[in-house]
Amino acid sequence: MTAAVEYDVVVLGAGPTGENVADRTRAAGLSTAVVESELVGGECSYWACIPSKAMLRPVIARSESRRVPGVRHAVQGPLDAAEVLAHRDEYVAHWKDDGQVGWLDSIGARLYRGHGRLHGHRKVVVEGPENEHHVLTARHAVAVCTGSRAVLPHLPGLAGARAWTSREATSARSVPGRLVVVGGGVVGSEMATAWQALGSRVTMLVRGKGLLPRLEPFVGEHVAEALTEAGATVRTNVSVAAVQRNGGGAPVTVVLEDGELIDADEVLFATGRAPRTEDIGLETVGLEPGSWLPVDDSCRVEGSEWLYAVGDVNRRALMTHQGKYQARIAGAAIAARAGHVPLLETDRWGAHSATADHDAVPQVVFTDPEAASVGLSLAEAEATGRRVRAVDYDLAAVAGAGLYADDYRGRARMVVDLDREIVLGATFVGPGVGELLHSATIAVAGEVPIDRLWHAVPAYPTISEVWLRLLETYRG
Template structure:
């Protein structure tokens, strides 16, 4: 302890941010024999555990289960009630541990990872100063590395009056304790369609306002089918129009659209993207500009700093928890390797790189219907100069799908690189198609030749039989 009451400690690795990404970086480092400390100013477990992945999917699951029962004759006749909104919220709360991180802190302790509560800033090379809630400071020195895993924040776009109207972001939408009578959702991406799905199913009157089409980065049929599904749930879907202004009055929020129409709702949700949480963490020390995405190489190290890493959302590569954890495993392992002067496996698909971020990112949108995708869309593949063939199939025509749900409606697509005869993209849309995406991910990452995929026989009768139908379709097109 120094004379000015500033405590100084040394670790092999300092991690800024205690979400799933930071936890995984630290855990891999400790498993490799290093010492590590996490610095966290909020809840250990991060956005995913308390305001994103877990609570949002908990809000969606009850309605999904009810709908599944209602679409199977025999089970449908047994379902006579409606969703219990309070029970849904209580189940959601159980997955967030009522916004307590006691369990996560215990896990850190069991994993041999230290924790510093407070706001961490880079104050020198391999140095982080932590300021706690009482203003006390603690200086941490890293023998080998500092990993920034501070995540991202929801963007509130510069729409006239929006910020003054105290809009919901994803945090408020996933943690609300009361169901609003009506909700206006601004945005057309994953958060927008998932929260529109959830609140419409729970009983709110929902209007979704998107400047473009829904899920614009995916295959066009995905957004079209989700828009139709939302309308089936009673959502007023307005695409192709922006939001001009927002005003909160005594009677709620009035949203004025660019086309001159208005929407009046109890609450308004801004779901228009994320920004890096990098504004006040001392990036100047490393010659970086605060508030920007932090560029890294494929080992997640910041160019020009052999000691600094940026992992997860904050580097802007892929803003998905599972990809952040994938990056974290690579980063933690490479930090250990470099600390021990071991060989660094940084070639394509090496254990110390995040190669999959470029071409094999799986994602599930838990909307109605679900969208599961991985790899390149047809447009992205063609824009990249790939020679491709696209194969579509009606999921409702698969025997396992018709058994799974009466009137099963969905669509599957493969994007195939015809020069190499391998799958480079896949999209599935339909009831609970999330479990189909891992097979496609393995096919893409493994670059499994189509000739070999023919021997991966799907069990009958399952929805996975769509793979056989897709390969047959490719064979007919190629004949």
């Protein structure tokens, strides 16, 4: 059966980014179709942010409670892994998307299940699960919101080794006795934290000098130290040469470049991501299949008047909250260009210019301890050629930190533009620092002068008092 239908907007991908594009275009009165080949809600809802944080929250809560007088003796036992995993399953709705589908219905968007491909100018062809064939034409815009996928390296034996990627790591039904984690980025560090606490003996294998290399160097040092104290083995400057597994429930053997063998029950490769654009018809509009899609600050694909690429696929900032931010920008831009919302009305706040992707991207890494950053690191700021200075402070010296937990360990860094006297970036590592991040984001995104930050008084005794200490240190 073939059906041809016309909409104002067609959205490829119903993850958080695609959902938010649809929400904004529907709110502007534009008819909108959404195409999804898997679960409505996407990677974040079922295999990334939500399940991983559901697994990590008990880990972090127990760890912090063990450092609080009057509570520590009550939480010395192991985590109930079965209960943690069951709680995770509830949070991902047991991998059913009825609730998300209901939400799409509530905003008046039309859902097409199946594989969608571009088919030339403003057209999308959808092959449904029961051989339905839909041809969708977009009057104004097609938004590609297909996200990214985990990448496995080309290693001998890996194809048949049933290695975990981030999806298996966040959806596994039982705790592996021994887990090797290859990669020291966010996914590797978070999953090592979770599974070590749930009962695995974790070995991390990292090619570089340390964990979380995109953050300030001291962050990875704190996280590696904590993982080691928890019982994990963290090995840096090592490379994997091959993987071996002989069928059934056999253990897996990881072969290092020097010939050393490491046996485990499971191996997780957290070694990067690629755009999910390899089979969405990019070649029919003059673009390369499998490529990242360069866009302008409204998320419109360079050289196109109607094609948008929003979220991970444009490679500006591979985080759910940034994808949702871009979706709000793109939705406003599409509506304005369609004439449904006055351009000046929506743009007076920069409503269709995704400037935060350049200067103020916030990120929390939910390890134990947490890490949080926004804006530029010291190295990144120096690379721009500006006169900058890093101001560091020991978080343990803040009164609120000692009250938060005994033996509090952490560090804060503020990167200042010396000529403009504004904050270019801030990084924190320590228990509970994720809640410090939005104040830092406001300071960076708002380009708040240092002289004004003096008048943002932190409540006492909270960890937020570190802002006062950073400013005092800067002034000397």
